[in-house]
Amino acid sequence: MTGQTRTSYSREEIVLSIAIPMFCFGGTALGILLEDLGYIEDAGLFFWGCLVGAFLLAYLAWGKPRKDIVSLLAPMYAFIIFFATWEMKPTVILQLLFGISLTVLVVRLNRRFSTPPVKEQEEDPMEKYLYDYLHRITPFFRGIDRETAHSIASVVLSYKFELYPKVVASAGTAISRLSGEGAIAVARKAVTIIRDRAVKLDQSDVKAYSALAFGPGEEQYLAIIIPADQIMNRDDYVLDNAIVLAYGIAYLCSPDDGQMLDEHQNFIIQILSSYKEQMGR
Structure with a gap:
């Protein structure tokens, strides 16, 4: 589970966030009190607390890393509501509604505009290529059971972490369960x-590879297809195709390993990216 980043607020932001509703509702309460004491005739016209709250909200919004146009224009809205609306006389109810609106904007401002804008990253073309490849091979390998696919996932992940004895053990289990021809035979060959x-x-024999290779009739199962004259190292080319194919089968057929395979997907992306130019991507 991915934890959410908790936003921290400065002392000024906290003070302003509290002061805005206090000025709005406190000003309204003060107006009612002054009317009861006979100092003013109509508490509805004592809307100065709302005006102060609107300017404080705009100031708070201006200091945020992301700008909220609604909060920035709060003073203009206050002027329109309390000064420019000639057909409607300001009332205590109007002040309360305005105060509620500013309070909602304060909460919205702090929750949505307190973090810097995130630039959307363009999708890695090789990541898209991998997903397209997984979609392409799904019909061929959907019949592989979870236990076999789990062993194949163990082969790929153990190889990535250079746990070679575990690779051999997991491969032995997978190979013994991959009985069949066609796509299953290609999967067995890859493992x-x-x-x-x-x-x-x-x-410690870093120069030796498997004697097996994929034939022309098996290219439909492979992710990396490039002209023969562009293959720099045929042994690496065969091995890379085997790893990507094994990863694809594990990803499609072993949901229990899905999270781990996702976390180490970059291992496969790096393999594909090394052939990016030859594949015209």
Whole structure:
């Protein structure tokens, strides 16, 4: 679960947030008191607390990292309501409604405009390519059961963390359960390619790779398809396709590993990005 960022307020913001409703409602209460004592004739015309509250709200809004046009124009609204509306005489009820409105704006201002504007990041084209690829291979591998897919997820994640003995163990489990032809045979081959590389790396043989490779008829299952003359290292090319395919199968068929696979998706994005130019992305 992702925790929400708690916004902290300055002392000035807290004081202003309290002062605005206090001036509005306090001014109205003072007007009623002065009318009862006979100092003024009509408490409805004693709207100065609302005016002060409107200017304080505008000042509070001006200091926020994001500007709220409604709060900034509060003094103008106050002038229109209390001075320019000739057909309606200001009343105590009007002051109370205005005070409630300013209080709502204070809450809105503090909750929505206290954080800097967030620039929307453009979607990584290779991330989109990965999702398109997952959508493309879904019909081929939807029949793989969760237990097998979990073992495949373990192969990919263990390889990412260089836990090569665990890669070999998980691959053995997955391979034994991947019985079939067509897409299942390609999945079995992908896991085997990763396992073979892990065996060599565990033996500190960094130059050795699996003897297996994907054939032309298996390209429909692969994410990275580039012309043969643009393949810089064929062994890495085969291994990278195997890793991305295994990741895709695990992502589609092992919901229990979904969060972990999401967290380490950048591992796959980096692989795809290394072929970005050759794929014309």
